[in-house]
Amino acid sequence: MIRALVADDSAVAREVVKDGIKLLGSKRYFDVTIAENGQQALNILQSKPVDIAFVDVNMPGASGPEVVAAMQQTQSKGCTSVVMSSSLNARVESVLKEFGAYHFLQKPFRAENVAEIISSYITMNECYPVLIVDDSATMRKLTRKILETSRFDFEISEADSAETALLAIKTGKFRMVITDFNMPGADGLELAGSIRELSSKIAIYMMSTNDTTYLERSAAFIGIDGFLKKPFNAGDIDALMHKLLGLDDPRFGKVRDVFSFLERERLKTGS
Known part of the structure; x- marks a missing residue:
C-alpha cells in the first residue's frame, strides 16, 4: 500500500x-x-x-x-x-x-x-540487488551507508576483490555493480571486462579518485555505465539510477554526466 x-x-x-x-x-x-x-x-x-x-x-x-x-x-x-x-x-x-x-x-x-x-x-521503491567491490573495508562501509540513504531501495552485498566479486556475480543475482578502480590483483577495468563477458545487463559503475580522460575512455570502451568520482553522495547515486532506469530527472535532484569526458568534449565543441 x-x-x-x-x-x-x-x-x-x-x-x-x-x-x-x-x-x-x-x-x-x-x-x-x-x-x-x-x-x-x-x-x-x-x-x-x-x-x-x-x-x-x-x-x-x-x-x-x-x-x-x-x-x-x-x-x-x-x-x-x-x-x-x-x-x-x-x-x-x-x-x-x-x-x-x-x-x-x-x-x-x-x-x-x-x-x-x-x-x-x-x-524507486523496487529492490535492486547491488554488489560493492572494494579492497578497503572502510570504503565498502561508506558506500553502503550512501546507498542506504539514497531514494532507491537496494539489497546490498560486498566483495573485497575482483575474484570474489566474479564468484558472486556468476549467481546471476545482481542488477548493479559498484567497483573501485584501484585494487590489488585484477583492477576495476579488468573486473568490468570480465562482467561484460558474463552479462550485458548488469549495470557497472566505477569508483575512482582519478579524473583522467584515458581511464574514462577505457572504461566506456569496455562497456561500463558510468563513473562515481570520490567523494560522492546519495544524490549522485540517485542521479545515476534515474539515468539507468530512464526516469525523468527530478526538479530538485542532482543532474550529472556518467562520463565527465563526454561533457568536456561537448563544452569544447559547443554542441
Whole structure:
C-alpha cells in the first residue's frame, strides 16, 4: 500500500492529482488523504506516516515550503514530496531543495503528469540487488551507508576483490555493480571486462579518485555505465539510477554526466 497526501486549497488541483493516482490503481493500492490547507497537511503528517505527498506551494495555514521543511520532524520523515505551483522563484526553490523536496508539478498539469511521478516513485521503491567491490573495508562501509540513504531501495552485498566479486556475480543475482578502480590483483577495468563477458545487463559503475580522460575512455570502451568520482553522495547515486532506469530527472535532484569526458568534449565543441 502507498500512503499518499494531497494538500492544496484548490479543489480542482486536488481532483487532478487524485485522477493521476487512480491511473496507477492497477499497480498498487493507494490510501489517499486530502488536506485543504497547510495546517491540515502538517497535522496529517504528524499523525501518521505518508509515503508520497503532493503539496501546493501557496496555501493558507502553512505554505508548501513550510510543510516540506517541517516534514523531517514528523512521522513522515522519509516522505517523497512533490510541490505544485504555477511558478517557483529562486528563493522558494532553494528552500525546497535544502529540505529534500523531490519534484515539481507546474500548474496547470494533467493527471498523466501525476501518474508519471508516481510511476517513478514505484520504480524507486523496487529492490535492486547491488554488489560493492572494494579492497578497503572502510570504503565498502561508506558506500553502503550512501546507498542506504539514497531514494532507491537496494539489497546490498560486498566483495573485497575482483575474484570474489566474479564468484558472486556468476549467481546471476545482481542488477548493479559498484567497483573501485584501484585494487590489488585484477583492477576495476579488468573486473568490468570480465562482467561484460558474463552479462550485458548488469549495470557497472566505477569508483575512482582519478579524473583522467584515458581511464574514462577505457572504461566506456569496455562497456561500463558510468563513473562515481570520490567523494560522492546519495544524490549522485540517485542521479545515476534515474539515468539507468530512464526516469525523468527530478526538479530538485542532482543532474550529472556518467562520463565527465563526454561533457568536456561537448563544452569544447559547443554542441
